[in-house]
Amino acid sequence: MQRAAILKEINKFPEIEDFPDEEPEDNEVLIEQNETGICYRDILTMKGFFPRVTLPIVPGHEISGKVVKIGKNVTKFKVGDRVSSLIYVPCGKCEYCLSGRENLCRNKRTFGESLNGAYKKYIRVPEISLVKVPDGVGEEEAVIAACVTGMLIQAMRVNGGLSEGQWVLVTGAGGGVGSHAVQISKAYGAKVIAETSSPWKKELLEKLGADYVIEKENMERKVKEITGDGVHLALESVGRPTFNEAFRSLRFGGSVVVVGNVDVTPVNLPLGNLILKGNKVIGSISSTKRDMEEALRLSKEGKIKAIVGKKFDLNNVKEAYEALDRKEIFGRAFLKL
Ligand SMILES: [Zn+2]
Ligand SMILES: [Zn+2]
Structure with a gap:
């Protein structure tokens, strides 16, 4: 058993409960996370801004950690690898996915919205969403590589x-x-x-x-x-x-x-x-795996550092949401798992 934050109703804070241990399915790995980012999008999700959210759901989409188990047919990752994940699972087959613009995939499923997300220690992620984290990249920099720094590379470098x-x-x-x-x-x-x-x-x-x-x-x-x-x-x-x-x-x-x-x-x-x-x-929307790799490269070179505003315990997710909503935090908030 592990503990997870679970969003059960719109406009109510997620509740902390036991969550059963999971095994990776085909093409998936199981990732052990030490921490995850708390994103303003998570608060908008709670407030009902995204109608396609399926409840109950574990919120959170900023995923990075160590591979602890691999499912069948996983080819690119092994136990012990450090990885970061896209905030979504692309279909891998549409015109966007096939041209390296998976951020525009119409069939993508998003963690914390239609897939259980990152507010728990262990998470199953399909390998199609993952990139390897190079040595020398800090933990927080790896956590924000998809939603923050990779997203900004897509916006500013690729599109701008x-x-x-x-x-x-x-x-x-x-x-x-x-x-x-x-x-x-x-x-x-x-x-x-x-x-x-x-x-x-x-x-x-x-x-x-x-x-x-x-x-x-x-x-x-x-x-x-x-x-x-x-x-x-x-x-x-x-x-x-x-x-x-x-x-x-x-x-x-x-x-x-x-x-x-x-x-x-x-x-x-x-x-x-x-x-x-x-x-x-x-x-500009989200990031691709190529953007994440670029963000991780810049992090490894010391050109991007995660701005850690505050770290909260999983049990204090309510307090974290309130602080974010009041814009009290400079930089990013993290949740320790
Ligand atoms: Zn985010
Ligand atoms: Zn697609």
Whole structure:
């Protein structure tokens, strides 16, 4: 028996209960985890934002650990390997999966939503979701390789064309996503303007390498003062509250990549600007295994470090959710298993 957090009803905190031990099925491995990430998405799941969630369910999708058992037909992994998992299981057969864009797979099943997730010590994961973790990568860096750093590589590098010497604007830079986006910009040699609505995070962001830290008010004017023509890339981790200013902060040919949507109200897109300046508005979802491998490589080189805000015991999952909901944590929250 192990202990697991189980979400039974929408709008109620997960409960801690016994959970039966499991054996890996065909093509699966059993992973022993020491910790997992607590993601804002988990709180949205509890609040009923994702209608396809099947209850009861073990929440959590940030999976990394050591392989302790392998099922039949597993070919790429053996007992003792360190692994990290995608947050989902792709089908492996559709046009997206076959072209290395498994993040767009329409048939994917997501941990913590349609598959029991990471809020327990042992988890079964199909090998199609796994990558090996190289030696020298820290545990927290391996845990966030799919949902945070790999997701940002998909957004900024693959979709946004992030490269050396560019100007990058990161909105919501004090959050779990934004703070790592600052590091990834620096890892690829870009110059970063970090926007945060929490002035107390300014110094922390400068320590992470932000070249400038600004508040939301008059964002476009401030960005233009710093850069002259605007940024090449804006990483929009907030959504509607900052979108328009981020969009207007782009230079000619610049792109805004949207990964956050804190409120569901649509935005107004000034099509005149979009056309005249040749700007791009790009949505980006999750990560591929290739993105995860790149994130792990940058972690191994010391260019990305997990920003560990706070670690909670599994028993205190309620307290963790409340702290996240109040935005009290700089960086990421983790759950010890
Ligand atoms: Zn996540
Ligand atoms: Zn697929």
